[in-house]
Amino acid sequence: MNEKPWEKMPKIEGGVVIDHVPINRGPLVYLVLLPWLKEGVTANIRTNIPSKKIGNGENYGKKWVFKIEKLIDDEKFIENLALVGGKELTLNYIENYEVVKKYHPELPKVVKEGILRCNNPYCVTTQDHHAGQRSEFILENEDPLIYKCKFCGEEIDQEKIDELVLEKGF
Amino acid sequence: MFELADEIRSHWVEKEHMLDEEYRNKLNGKIMATLFWEPSTRTRMSFEAAMMHLGGRILGGFTAEGSSVKKGETIADTIRNICGYGVSVIVMRHKLEGAAREAADYASEYGVSVINGGDGKHEHPTQTLLDLYTMYRKHRDLKGKRVSIVGDLKNGRTPHSLIYGLGIFEAEITLVSPEALKMPQRYISNFEKEFGTKIKQVENLEDVLKDSDVIYMTRIQKERFDSPEEYKKVAKVYRMTYEMAKGMKKNAILMHPLPRVDEIDLEVDKLPQAVYFEQSQNGWFVRAALLEDILGVNK
Numbered sequence: 001m002n003e004k005p006w007e008k009m010p011k012i013e014g015g016v017v018i019d020h021v022p023i024n025r026g027p028l029v030y031l032v033l034l035p036w037l038k039e040g041v042t043a044n045i046r047t048n049i050p051s052k053k054i055g056n057g058e059n060y061g062k063k064w065v066f067k068i069e070k071l072i073d074d075e076k077f078i079e080n081l082a083l084v085g086g087k088e089l090t091l092n093y094i095e096n097y098e099v100v101k102k103y104h105p106e107l108p109k110v111v112k113e114g115i116l117r118c119n120n121p122y123c124v125t126t127q128d129h130h131a132g133q134r135s136e137f138i139l140e141n142e143d144p145l146i147y148k149c150k151f152c153g154e155e156i157d158q159e160k161i162d163e164l165v166l167e168k169g170f
Numbered sequence: 171m172f173e174l175a176d177e178i179r180s181h182w183v184e185k186e187h188m189l190d191e192e193y194r195n196k197l198n199g200k201i202m203a204t205l206f207w208e209p210s211t212r213t214r215m216s217f218e219a220a221m222m223h224l225g226g227r228i229l230g231g232f233t234a235e236g237s238s239v240k241k242g243e244t245i246a247d248t249i250r251n252i253c254g255y256g257v258s259v260i261v262m263r264h265k266l267e268g269a270a271r272e273a274a275d276y277a278s279e280y281g282v283s284v285i286n287g288g289d290g291k292h293e294h295p296t297q298t299l300l301d302l303y304t305m306y307r308k309h310r311d312l313k314g315k316r317v318s319i320v321g322d323l324k325n326g327r328t329p330h331s332l333i334y335g336l337g338i339f340e341a342e343i344t345l346v347s348p349e350a351l352k353m354p355q356r357y358i359s360n361f362e363k364e365f366g367t368k369i370k371q372v373e374n375l376e377d378v379l380k381d382s383d384v385i386y387m388t389r390i391q392k393e394r395f396d397s398p399e400e401y402k403k404v405a406k407v408y409r410m411t412y413e414m415a416k417g418m419k420k421n422a423i424l425m426h427p428l429p430r431v432d433e434i435d436l437e438v439d440k441l442p443q444a445v446y447f448e449q450s451q452n453g454w455f456v457r458a459a460l461l462e463d464i465l466g467v468n469k
């Protein structure tokens with residue numbers, strides 16, 4: 001366990017490294033990244049790397065790492081990473097093989113025109129198409145994660161957010 | 171708001187069925203549109219009565235069936251049209267939850283206020299105003315008063331708004347409902363987060379009968395069940411009989427937002443605790459106060 005397998009991943013000259021993605025979040029982060037991959041961006045994705053940060057106390061956990069050879073700073077991309085990637089997820093921006101910026105994307109206080117959709121079949125945003133284009137969700141609680149529909153008050157938890165991402169499939 | 175409702179009440183001339191000269195023209199020239207996508211008796215008529223008693227006029231006649239809504243018009247477009255006709259305020263009821271908020275976002279562009287007259291299973295805030303006003307008239311200070319809300323707390327929008335209002339006045343709340351009709355947890359969590367106090371929940375009406383200062387009965391919302399079978403399972407779960415109501419505290423009150431089906435026996439109407447018709451009448455005083463507050467001469 002002394003070796004750091006992720007260091008074996010080739011360094012990138014420029015772009016973004018998404019690190020400390022817990023393995024149950026990895027496939028969802030992959031989906032969020034998919035539109036850029038479809039556009040032809042090169043990425044090196046390594047799964048199930050032992051990581052103490054992801055672990056529970058003394059034990060190693062397992063993480064996914066994404067090394068993307070393009071600087072993606074699109075707001076929606078970062079918002080979506082925060083929504084599905086787990087609180088340990090770290091974004092590292094790379095220039096000339098060096099990390100120039102490193103941070104945990106914060107959960108957005110308000111999500112507008114994003115991947116969230118109200119789950120309440122009687123909510124105005126699910127039946128009135130005009131209102132549906134203005135759906136808005138307010139961050140109610142970070143742990144456990146809960147967003148609240150601005151219109152009807154329906155709550156959306158992490159499980160529902162994951163379902164929406166899987167359903168969208170990008 | 172309650173003081174303003176009391177003030178309007180003090181200007182009511184009972185034998186003439188109208189407000190006195192000082193008050194009957196308060197909202198002269200103002201127009202209130204009533205947009206009811208769902209049926210209503212008390213909410214619509216008490217708002218209309220309030221507006222007319224204060225000298226305002228009504229732009230009514232709207233129904234979902236007979237309007238462009240039937241052709242798929244959105245709430246936003248309907249509201250923008252109505253606002254263009256020079257109304258000052260819109261009272262609306264809609265089956266969709268959050269509909270009034272959607273409407274308000276567009277009406278505000280015209281400086282027009284929207285009052286939520288009920289949105290699906292979500293909220294019914296002006297019912298709460300008149301409910302609290304009725305309790306205030308009886309008990310004045312509601313702090314520590316035991317208020318038991320009974321019946322369909324899942325589908326009924328009235329209790330969802332009422333607990334919030336009671337929280338502001340620091341009343342002690344007990345919810346009485348069978349497991350299948352319990353209030354959705356999110357309303358209770360929001361309440362506890364907002365006010366830092368717990369809400370008690372029980373299943374038997376008998377458990378609260380003797381100790382409550384207010385018993386608030388509600389109708390099982392037949393129209394909001396997915397199937398008739400589901401409704402039948404809980405249809406007659408609570409019934410306030412004459413004998414039971416007599417067991418209430420002497421100065422307690424028995425309330426109901428109406429319409430009732432069979433939750434309260436007709437004989438109970440004779441008891442001094444039965445205040446549901448007075449509660450209904452309070453509706454127009456409170457709604458008049460609300461209209462004056464929104465549209466009054468200084469606005």
